[in-house]
Amino acid sequence: MSAPRVRFCPAPSGWLHVGGARTALYNWLHARAHDGTFVLRIEDTDAERATEASMLGMLDGLRFLGLHWDEGPDVGGAHGPYRQSERSALYAAVARRLLEAGHAYEAFETAEELDAERGRARAEGRPPGYGGAHRHLTEAQRAAYREEGRTPVLRLATPEGGTSVVDDLIRGPVEVDWADVPDFVIARADGSATYYLANTVDDLAQGIDLVARGEDLLSATPRQRYLSELLLAEDDGRALLDAALAEVGLPAREPGWGPVATYAHLPMLVGEDRKKLSKRHGSVAVEEFARQGILPEVLVNLLALCGWSPGDGKTEQLSVPEIVARFDLARVGRNPAYFDVDKLRSFNGDAIKALDVAELSERLVPFFFEAGLVADPPQPGERALLEAFAPLLQERIQTLAEAPPLVAFAFADEVAYEEKAVAKHLAKGRAAEVLAAAEPALADLGDWTAESILEAFDGLCADLELGRGKVMQPVRVAVAGTAVSPPLPETLAVLERETVLTRMRDARERFTAPAAGS
RNA sequence: GCUCCCGUCAUCCAGCGGCCCAGGAUACCGGCCUUUCAAGCCGGCAACGCGGGUUCGAAUCCCGUCGGGAGCACCA
Numbered sequence: 001m002s003a004p005r006v007r008f009c010p011a012p013s014g015w016l017h018v019g020g021a022r023t024a025l026y027n028w029l030h031a032r033a034h035d036g037t038f039v040l041r042i043e044d045t046d047a048e049r050a051t052e053a054s055m056l057g058m059l060d061g062l063r064f065l066g067l068h069w070d071e072g073p074d075v076g077g078a079h080g081p082y083r084q085s086e087r088s089a090l091y092a093a094v095a096r097r098l099l100e101a102g103h104a105y106e107a108f109e110t111a112e113e114l115d116a117e118r119g120r121a122r123a124e125g126r127p128p129g130y131g132g133a134h135r136h137l138t139e140a141q142r143a144a145y146r147e148e149g150r151t152p153v154l155r156l157a158t159p160e161g162g163t164s165v166v167d168d169l170i171r172g173p174v175e176v177d178w179a180d181v182p183d184f185v186i187a188r189a190d191g192s193a194t195y196y197l198a199n200t201v202d203d204l205a206q207g208i209d210l211v212a213r214g215e216d217l218l219s220a221t222p223r224q225r226y227l228s229e230l231l232l233a234e235d236d237g238r239a240l241l242d243a244a245l246a247e248v249g250l251p252a253r254e255p256g257w258g259p260v261a262t263y264a265h266l267p268m269l270v271g272e273d274r275k276k277l278s279k280r281h282g283s284v285a286v287e288e289f290a291r292q293g294i295l296p297e298v299l300v301n302l303l304a305l306c307g308w309s310p311g312d313g314k315t316e317q318l319s320v321p322e323i324v325a326r327f328d329l330a331r332v333g334r335n336p337a338y339f340d341v342d343k344l345r346s347f348n349g350d351a352i353k354a355l356d357v358a359e360l361s362e363r364l365v366p367f368f369f370e371a372g373l374v375a376d377p378p379q380p381g382e383r384a385l386l387e388a389f390a391p392l393l394q395e396r397i398q399t400l401a402e403a404p405p406l407v408a409f410a411f412a413d414e415v416a417y418e419e420k421a422v423a424k425h426l427a428k429g430r431a432a433e434v435l436a437a438a439e440p441a442l443a444d445l446g447d448w449t450a451e452s453i454l455e456a457f458d459g460l461c462a463d464l465e466l467g468r469g470k471v472m473q474p475v476r477v478a479v480a481g482t483a484v485s486p487p488l489p490e491t492l493a494v495l496e497r498e499t500v501l502t503r504m505r506d507a508r509e510r511f512t513a514p515a516a517g518s
Numbered sequence: 519g520c521u522c523c524c525g526u527c528a529u530c531c532a533g534c535g536g537c538c539c540a541g542g543a544u545a546c547c548g549g550c551c552u553u554u555c556a557a558g559c560c561g562g563c564a565a566c567g568c569g570g571g572u573u574c575g576a577a578u579c580c581c582g583u584c585g586g587g588a589g590c591a592c593c594a
Binding site for chain 1: 519520521522523524525529530531532533541542543544545552553554555556557558586587588589590591592593594
C-alpha cells in the first residue's frame with residue numbers, strides 16, 4: 001500500500017466521544033504508519049443538527065489527542081473545501097445528473113407518511129425500509145403531486161436483484177442481497193444532500209482509498225459502493241462525478257487515484273451493558289477525560305487497544321510512536337470492545353509516574369490554575385512549590401485533576417480545616433501536648449529537610465511514648481487542615497518553616513482542648 | 519420481522535490444528551510495607567456458550583443451535 005489517503009469525517013453535533021475518537025485514531029494511525037494523508041472533513045449537511053460550537057469542540061478534541069490532519073478545515077488542502085456545507089453545489093449537480101441519467105427518481109411521500117408507514121411495517125413484522133412506491137411514477141402523477149404542493153426527495157434506484165459483495169479488510173467478504181437494500185434518499189426535499197450522497201461523493205472527489213469507520217455503517221456499504229460505481233461510470237468518456245466537479249469548479253480528481261475505496265469496519269465500542277456506547281454511559285466525551293486529567297497519550301493508548309492489540313499477548317502500555325510503528329488495520333479484531341475507564345485510570349497513573357518532574361509540573365499547571373491555586377502563568381514561587389510537590393504527587397495520583405486538592409493547603413494563605421479531621425486528630429487525645437512539644441522541636445532543628453524533620457518526630461515519639469501516627473496526624477491536620485496529604489516530613493520540608501510553626505500554634509490554640517493535667 | 523456482524527476469565531486482549539488441564543492486563547480478594555491517603559511488592563480467584571462433526575489431535579476448521587450487537591431515517 002503506497003501513501004494511502006484516509007479521512008475522519010465527524011458530523012458536528014454533540015461532542016467528540018471516545019467512539020469517534022477511536023475511529024479518528026485508527027485512520028490517523030493508518031496514515032502515519034504508511035506515510036499517508038489524513039484528511040479531516042466536516043459532515044454538516046444536516047443544517048438542523050450541525051453547530052459551529054460542536055465543530056470547534058471536535059477540532060479541539062482531535063488536537064488534544066494529537067491527531068493532526070494534513071488536509072481539512074483551517075489547514076486547507078488541494079481538494080477542499082473540507083466542510084460539506086461549502087460543497088452543496090457539487091452534491092446538487094451530482095444529484096441532478098443522477099436523476100437525468102435515470103439512476104435516481106423523485107419520491108413525494110412526506111416524512112410523516114413514511115414514519116407512519118414504518119410504524120405499520122414494524123407492527124406487522126415487515127421490513128421498515130422504503131418499499132419503492134414512487135419508483136415508477138408517471139409524468140402525470142408527479143405533476144399531480146407537485147400540484148398538491150409536495151416537494152420530492154431524490155431516491156437512488158438500487159439494483160432489482162442479485163447480491164453485492166463487499167470485501168471488508170477486517171471482516172472478509174460480506175454478502176448482501178439487493179432485495180434487502182431499499183431505495184435510499186440521496187437528496188432531501190430542501191435539496192440538501194444526505195450522508196450517502198455527500199459522503200460517497202467526497203470520498204471519491206478527495207481520493208480516499210481506505211475507509212475505516214464504525215461497524216454500524218457496514219450495512220450502508222453496498223449502497224455507497226453502488227453509488228460509487230454510478231459516479232465513476234464513464235459516459236461520453238467522462239465520469240458523472242468528474243463532469244459535476246468541473247461544472248461547479250471544484251478541484252478535479254487526481255489521475256493516480258484508484259476506483260473505489262477499501263473498507264474496514266471497526267468493531268463497536270460498548271458500555272458495561274454491552275450496548276453501543278452513548279452519553280448514557282457517563283463520561284465518554286474526550287473533553288471530559290481531558291478535564292479529569294487523563295493524559296492524551298494514555299487516552300490514545302487505551303483507544304488503540306479498543307479493537308486492536310500489538311499481538312504478542314503481553315504488551316499493553318505503548319507510547320504513541322510505538323503504536324504507530326506496530327499498528328495494522330488488518331490486525332483489528334471483530335468483536336465489540338469495552339472502553340474500560342478503570343484501566344484508563346490505572347494506565348494514566350502509571351504514565352504520570354513515568355513523567356519527569358518538570359514535565360509533570362508543566363502539565364499540572366492548568367489544573368492548579370483551574371483550582372484557583374496559581375496565577376495564569378504561575379508566579380516563580382508558585383512554580384517552585386509545584387515542582388517541589390510534583391515528585392510527592394506523582395506517586396499517588398491517577399489523574400492530574402486529583403493533584404490540587406491534595407496540596408491546596410500549601411498554596412493557600414488560609415488553611416481550610418476539615419471538620420472531621422479536626423475532631424479526630426486535634427480536638428481529642430493528646431493533640432495539644434503533641435503540638436506543644438513539636439513546635440520547639442521543629443523550631444530548633446538545624447536543617448529543615450525531610451530527614452531531619454522525621455528524626456525530630458521520632459524523637460517526639462520516644463519522649464511522649466507515642467506511635468508515629470499519634471504524633472504526625474495532629475501535625476498534619478494542623479498544617480494541612482486535612483488528615484490526608486503527601487508524606488508529612490517531605491511536605492513540611494517543602495513549606496517555609498515559619499508557616500508550619502505558625503499553623504501549628506494557631507491550630508493548637510484554636511482547636512485543642514488545654515492539655516489535661518496528667 | 520428481515521439482513522448483516524459477533525461469541526476465550528467480571529472486563530478487554532493474546533491464541534490462527536499439537537508449545538493451552540489456555541497467557542497478559544484491568545477489576546476483585548488476601549498478605550507484606552506503612553506517618554495519613556495512595557503507590558509498590560508478593561500471592562490468589564476466574565473463561566474457550568451449547569450440540570454435533572472433520573482430525574491421531576480443536577479454543578483454533580465445518581454445520582447446527584442458543585445468546586449478544588448493529589442496520590433496515592428527508593441522522594451520520
